[in-house]
Amino acid sequence: MTALDKALNHSKKSGIDECEIVEIKKKITTVRITDSNIAEVKQNYDKSYGIRLIHDKKISSIQTTNEQRLEKIINNTFQTLTKLKSGEFWKGLPYKTSQKMLNGTFDKNLEQISGSETMDIAQTMINSASNSKVTAITGSLNIVSEDFELVNSNGLNFKEKATYISGIINSESEYGILSVSGIGHNCGRTLTNFTPEQIGEDAKTMCIESINPQKIDSDSYSIIFEPYSVGELLAFVVASNFNFKTYSERKSCFSNNLEKEIAVKELNLIDDPHIPEGIGTKSVDDEGIETRKNNLIEKGIFKNTFSNLFDSYKEGRQSTGNALRQGSPIGKSSEPIPMSSPHNLKISSGDQSQDEMIKETKQGLLVGRLWYTYAVNPIKGDFSCTARSGIRIIKNGEIICPGKSVRIIHNLPTMMKNISAIGNNQRKVIQWASLPSITPSIKAENISVNTI
Incomplete structure (x- = not known):
């Protein structure tokens, strides 16, 4: 019997309504x-657990790296539930899930890659x-391989192996009148389809x-x-407006616009969790x-929202x-309370x-x-960003x-209704510790810019 099975059995014997462990x-x-130059190469091996308990529709959670203390941690967490307020709307954790094998999500070569090969x-x-x-x-290069397991007291048991690779280069020049820079980036899930040469060329x-x-x-x-x-815009300005929580709390700039036109008819924005090589690609989400x-x-x-x-x-x-349950630098984590998020925008x-x-x-x-991109007034949709490098005047x-x-x-x-062209140069991109996306170039009209 595994440590997770023992912990689940213990939660049932303790009379807890529902227990979820990742x-x-x-x-x-x-x-x-x-x-x-290569300044450092390091490898970390981590194993951690996230526990979510639901009893009388009260929810409590904890995260730990100590496998031997899972049962004791469950006991201590259970005791905190008495002080919490019930969420009468809670309907329960899932009972089963249908797992599918998706192409381009796991690569044995990445899982077994050596330090010298990475260098x-x-x-x-x-x-x-x-x-x-x-x-x-x-710059940096990150390669992640992970084994993820999700179980709950309703009988759900989900296991998944995944690999990820992401590289970024920043080239800087003092050659001209001002310091300038350029960036190159590539990411994916398999070694075969990763192109390190393109990263440097782009930068x-x-x-x-x-x-x-x-x-x-x-x-x-x-x-x-x-x-x-x-x-950058998708990750830090656009995505949150389609989060159902934001939408239902009327904090989205589109909260009054479901089934209404919010952009030019040529624009299609999709959350696609089944794209080969997508950083967020998965057949089952982190709740099963x-x-x-x-x-x-x-x-x-x-x-729709997510x-x-x-x-x-x-x-x-x-x-x-x-x-x-977003992990760093990429992949998943044992965060006990998952957040709503798109998989691949x-x-x-x-x-x-x-x-x-x-x-x-x-x-x-x-x-x-773009740098320093953030919402200034999220409800109205106002945002600010700075273009600091890679700018050309037309x-x-x-x-x-x-x-x-x-x-x-x-x-x-305003910007979404002033899109005048959408490119055919679609690429996979991911900002640091943020959302993965697949997008082409976008042209928008009548945008005011201010000299810095």
Whole structure:
């Protein structure tokens, strides 16, 4: 009998209504790059547990690394329930789940990768980013393999093995009048489809093309957001508005717009948990609910939200299979209370190349990277972000020069109705400790920018 089985049996003997336990065994290999060299390689092996108890519709939880004390921890946690308020809406943990094997979620080669092989990949990233005009290269490579197990006292037992790989390079240059930088990134679930050369090439290209930036006048522009910057907006501005909890509490800027047009008809925003190689791809969510494709925006119409069990039950709804126990740097964790989150946010590809977008732009900016992106007034949809690198100025259909930093303060509903083009250059991106997405470039009109 496993430690989890013993702990579940103990919870039943103790008279606890429901008990849920997650176990995560994780191997994390990290390569840290500084001053154009590999500075550190480290491997961590972690095993931890998350316990959630529900009794008389009261919920308590705890997280631990001590397998030997699971039963005692359950006893102590159970005692705290008497002081809590009942959630009368709670309907129970799931009883069973249907597990499917999804392509591109586990790679034996990544699970067994050695430290020297990991260093070789990181060195390839560095080499491809090197250039006489690149002064310094920094970045990291993270490879994660994990064994995740979820059990509950209703008989659910789910096990999953997963692998992840994510690399990022930041190239910096002191070559011109100002310090500039460029970023390159790639992520996935298997070694075969991971391209470290492209990471360095992208960082080098953005950096070199940013040398000697010119001042950008405060004005209104057409802005072409490249995939990495679109991913930033999706993660820190867009996603929360489709969280059912945010929506039902009327804190979303779209709370009054279900089944209404909130964007141009060409825009489709999908939460797709079944994409091969997607960082968030999974057949079952972290509570044991089967995942499904969820059209959040369909042809510009607000169609759906995403939610976990607790937030759904609170409003008399069913979970959409979006419970997440997010781990660091990627993968899952043993967080005892899962949060509602999309798995892989995807914007459907459009029919224009990025070059075509540029040719059709009279006065605009091409933005490769955003920093400090956050909601200023979430209920209205106002947000702020800074374009600090990878900016190019477009005049009459041509890129004329790189641009200096600008601040963008705009409104999400307004921007979504002013999208003029969606690219055909879809890419997988993930911001640090944030949501994975698959997105092409997006062009939006009449965006005010302010010189910094």
